[in-house]
Amino acid sequence: xxxxxxxxxxxxxxxxxxxxxxxxxxxxxxxxxxxxxxxxxxxxxxxxxxxxxxxxxxxxxxxxxxxxxxxxxxxxxxxxxxxxxxxxxxxxxxxxxxxxxxxxxxxxxxxxxxxxxxxxxxxxxxxxxxxxxxxxxxxxxxxxxxxxxxxxxxxxxxxxxxxxxxxxxxxxxxxxxxxxxxxxxxxxxxxxxxxxxxxxxxxxxxxxxxxxxxxxxxxxxxxxxxxxxxxxxxxxxxxxxxxxxxxxxxxxxxxxxxxxxxxxxxxxxxxxxxxxxxxxxxxxxxxxxxxxxxxxxxxxxxxxxxxxxxxxxxxxxxxxxxxxxxxxxxxxxxxxxxxxxxxxxxxxxxxxxxxxxxxxxxxxxxxxxxxxxxxxxxxxxxxxxxxxxxxxxxxxxxxxxxxxxxxxxxxxxxxxxxxxxxxxxxxxxxxxxxxxxxxxxxxxxxxxxxxxxxxxxxxxxxxxxxxxxxxxxxxxxxxxxxxxxxxxxxxxxxxxxxx
Amino acid sequence: xxxxxxxxxxxxxxxxxxxxxxxxxxxxxxxxxxxxxxxxxxxxxxxxxxxxxxxxxxxxxxxxxxxxxxxxxxxxxxxxxxxxxxxxxxxxxxxxxxxxxxxxxxxxxxxxxxxxxxxxxxxxxxxxxxxxxxxxxxxxxxxxxxxxxxxxxxxxxxxxxxxxxxxxxxxxxxxxxxxxxxxxxxxxxxxxxxxxxxxxxxxxxxxxxxxxxxxxxxxxxxxxxxxxxxxxxxxxxxxxxxxxxxxxxxxxxxxxxxxxxxxxxxxxxxxxxxxxxxxxxxxxxxxxxxxxxxxxxxxxxxxxxxxxxxxxxxxxxxxxx
Numbered sequence: 001x002x003x004x005x006x007x008x009x010x011x012x013x014x015x016x017x018x019x020x021x022x023x024x025x026x027x028x029x030x031x032x033x034x035x036x037x038x039x040x041x042x043x044x045x046x047x048x049x050x051x052x053x054x055x056x057x058x059x060x061x062x063x064x065x066x067x068x069x070x071x072x073x074x075x076x077x078x079x080x081x082x083x084x085x086x087x088x089x090x091x092x093x094x095x096x097x098x099x100x101x102x103x104x105x106x107x108x109x110x111x112x113x114x115x116x117x118x119x120x121x122x123x124x125x126x127x128x129x130x131x132x133x134x135x136x137x138x139x140x141x142x143x144x145x146x147x148x149x150x151x152x153x154x155x156x157x158x159x160x161x162x163x164x165x166x167x168x169x170x171x172x173x174x175x176x177x178x179x180x181x182x183x184x185x186x187x188x189x190x191x192x193x194x195x196x197x198x199x200x201x202x203x204x205x206x207x208x209x210x211x212x213x214x215x216x217x218x219x220x221x222x223x224x225x226x227x228x229x230x231x232x233x234x235x236x237x238x239x240x241x242x243x244x245x246x247x248x249x250x251x252x253x254x255x256x257x258x259x260x261x262x263x264x265x266x267x268x269x270x271x272x273x274x275x276x277x278x279x280x281x282x283x284x285x286x287x288x289x290x291x292x293x294x295x296x297x298x299x300x301x302x303x304x305x306x307x308x309x310x311x312x313x314x315x316x317x318x319x320x321x322x323x324x325x326x327x328x329x330x331x332x333x334x335x336x337x338x339x340x341x342x343x344x345x346x347x348x349x350x351x352x353x354x355x356x357x358x359x360x361x362x363x364x365x366x367x368x369x370x371x372x373x374x375x376x377x378x379x380x381x382x383x384x385x386x387x388x389x390x391x392x393x394x395x396x397x398x399x400x401x402x403x404x405x406x407x408x409x410x411x412x413x414x415x416x417x418x419x420x421x422x423x424x425x426x427x428x429x430x431x432x433x434x435x436x437x438x439x440x441x442x443x444x445x446x447x448x449x450x451x452x453x454x455x456x457x458x459x460x461x462x463x464x465x466x467x468x469x470x471x472x473x474x475x476x477x478x479x480x481x482x483x484x485x486x487x488x489x490x491x492x493x494x495x496x497x498x499x
Numbered sequence: 500x501x502x503x504x505x506x507x508x509x510x511x512x513x514x515x516x517x518x519x520x521x522x523x524x525x526x527x528x529x530x531x532x533x534x535x536x537x538x539x540x541x542x543x544x545x546x547x548x549x550x551x552x553x554x555x556x557x558x559x560x561x562x563x564x565x566x567x568x569x570x571x572x573x574x575x576x577x578x579x580x581x582x583x584x585x586x587x588x589x590x591x592x593x594x595x596x597x598x599x600x601x602x603x604x605x606x607x608x609x610x611x612x613x614x615x616x617x618x619x620x621x622x623x624x625x626x627x628x629x630x631x632x633x634x635x636x637x638x639x640x641x642x643x644x645x646x647x648x649x650x651x652x653x654x655x656x657x658x659x660x661x662x663x664x665x666x667x668x669x670x671x672x673x674x675x676x677x678x679x680x681x682x683x684x685x686x687x688x689x690x691x692x693x694x695x696x697x698x699x700x701x702x703x704x705x706x707x708x709x710x711x712x713x714x715x716x717x718x719x720x721x722x723x724x725x726x727x728x729x730x731x732x733x734x735x736x737x738x739x740x741x742x743x744x745x746x747x748x749x750x751x752x753x754x755x756x757x758x759x760x761x762x763x764x765x766x767x768x769x770x771x772x773x774x775x776x777x778x779x780x781x782x783x784x785x786x787x788x789x790x791x792x793x794x795x796x797x798x799x800x801x802x803x804x805x806x807x808x809x810x811x812x813x814x815x816x817x818x819x820x
Binding site: 191192193194197212213214342348349350351352354355359381382383384445448449452474481482483484485486488489492493 | 572573602632684711712713770772773774777791792793795796798799800802803805809810811812813814
């Protein structure tokens with residue numbers, strides 16, 4: 001008996017599923033079963049699972065030489081998702097099932113020894129690959145696939161034996177809830193009106209923000225509510241972000257509903273954990289925060305070389321992991337939010353609790369976050385501990401809906417402005433000065449403050465950028481004196497030091 | 500107490516995990532004054548536990564009775580500004596400013612005296628070749644070059660240890676005719692110098708602070724206990740006149756005069772976070788300034804004028820007094 005069959009599948013590299021053809025050739029010869037085409041150990045193990053599943057479902061493993069080739073041969077493949085396509089291709093090649101059933105489809109799934117088809121990591125990424133290649137997908141019935149079932153024919157298969165039926169059902173599209181699931185709300189944060197305003201400015205202009213304050217002052221609360229005021233993800237961003245998260249088996253429902261991701265890695269995170277890495281390359285926290293918020297709590301506790309590692313992605317918006325086998329590029333465009341105590345004990349400058357650190361310790365601590373990284377942060381606010389009354393009364397104050405409306409209006413205003421300037425991006429100082437259209441008083445205030453506090457060129461650029469956003473929030477075409485003043489107050493820290 | 504030798508003290512320093520100073524050494528004439536000699540300052544001979552000898556870098560003649568100006572190391576801009584203002588004023592009248600050369604208020608007092616062109620005396624905790632804090636080396640060299648003196652009761656190479664600073668405080672209080680405290684928390688080293696001064700029967704002058712301020716709690720407590728309050732230039736001049744017989748000068752109030760600015764006055768009364776400013780000061784602003792944006796602008800302008808500054812915890816407070 002001889003025959004051959006080719007089905008489509010994919011392997012995950014970085015944040016994408018790359019198409020792989022699974023070719024099966026059954027030829028006369030010594031009975032054997034081999035897989036070629038740079039498979040990793042988990043694919044080699046597929047042989048036993050495929051053999052057992054085929055037998056258990058009442059099919060027959062061809063008593064001939066079976067060769068499976070995974071093309072393209074130069075790409076290293078990994079994962080257990082090839083079990084199902086290999087089994088289906090063998091069955092089609094030996095004419096135990098109708099080859100037309102599977103040859104024009106995209107198959108993915110892991111097999112149990114009893115022939116049950118199970119979903120694998122990154123089902124959404126696989127679906128996306130199928131959409132791009134214009135194929136139907138045949139896979140285990142997983143909820144993730146149902147979300148894209150309106151643009152892709154999803155054929156759910158529970159067991160390998162279902163292939164005998166000669167046809168598949170089609171999965172009904174599952175609508176994501178139109179309203180986002182309940183989120184944290186700024187209304188829960190008592191007091192901190194100034195910090196909330198700063199968060200609104202940061203969200204409106206996508207500015208990086210650093211919060212300094214003693215322990216328990218509410219830095220984490222403020223940061224974790226940021227997704228609630230950011231505009232929802234648009235269609236393309238939803239699928240892109242959900243794909244990335246499906247690869248690491250995160251919940252994708254809220255992402256598909258448009259809620260931006262919020263990642264808060266612990267400060268023990270390694271370089272590979274933040275940037276991505278491993279073999280095969282998996283996305284790191286920066287990539288998981290793509291289109292959302294990356295929050296680094298206790299910034300000074302992160303290992304310095306890890307922090308230096310995130311500088312380049314912050315600027316370029318993507319991460320390139322370079323390996324001998326080639327580059328893997330992953331997106332990483334996120335809003336950067338950081339929080340830190342002012343000193344090791346946390347109470348430096350607190351009016352009530354004395355700080356027990358020496359000046360040298362405070363300096364060393366602040367220097368860890370200072371330097372090049374702080375240059376990439378546009379705004380810096382001090383978050384003080386709230387008074388007991390403020391916490392208990394919890395009048396709420398401004399809630400997320402109000403802040404979000406302001407952010408949306410500011411972004412729309414900025415976009416309108418941007419459209420009028422032919423979508424020119426602002427890169428240089430003259431560009432920035434032009435888009436700001438500062439009033440004379442604003443310019444002279446900035447000049448005077450710049451001199452008084454030794455602002456660097458980059459510092460002035462940052463102030464102008466924030467001032468532009470403040471003006472956008474107020475729907476002003478011109479950046480006025482007040483906008484510059486607010487931006488300066490958000491940029492300068494500790495202006496009353498020893499000479 | 501039996502004095503440890505330099506070697507023993509170095510051992511103790513190592514055991515406590517402190518590093519010894521290895522930076523540049525002060526340049527200038529070096530003198531050792533024995534307790535019995537004529538050059539030994541009389542005032543220091545009269546205190547309890549007088550030093551056996553003094554190791555001086557600079558001009559020994561600078562060791563005359565003067566005014567000690569001391570305050571917290573982790574000072575607020577308010578304390579720094581007070582130290583600068585009163586030390587400068589005393590130095591202008593030819594009074595030697597004595598202090599401990601620490602960061603914060605002490606350093607500001609020395610600087611103000613140097614700027615006024617008057618000699619000033621630094622009492623170090625360790626020997627004169629064991630500069631602490633090392634970051635003030637430049638300042639100490641200026642003190643020596645400016646006709647002042649850097650003094651220690653310990654041998655040149657004696658390390659600075661925690662207890663030597665407390666002991667050193669008695670020399671500051673001893674050489675001074677009066678001690679001016681610009682900012683002191685509770686408990687604090689500054690407070691202990693005030694105790695030494697009282698023990699040595701010296702006058703204690705104190706600049707009050709807001710009762711809500713932890714950094715002025717020690718100062719205010721001293722006032723309650725009967726120290727002389729220094730509330731403006733006039734009261735300071737009166738005190739100098741009584742102590743040193745300097746002539747009083749009619750002076751116009753500068754800077755500190757009450758201004759019409761509601762915001763500045765509110766911040767002078769109590770440093771505040773932006774939240775609090777928006778809550779308590781904003782309603783009292785002029786109608787034209789009664790929006791958050793205008794308050795931000797007023798703050799930036801005051802900051803630019805050098806009248807207010809941002810404290811390490813993010814509060815806005817006065818920089819001048």
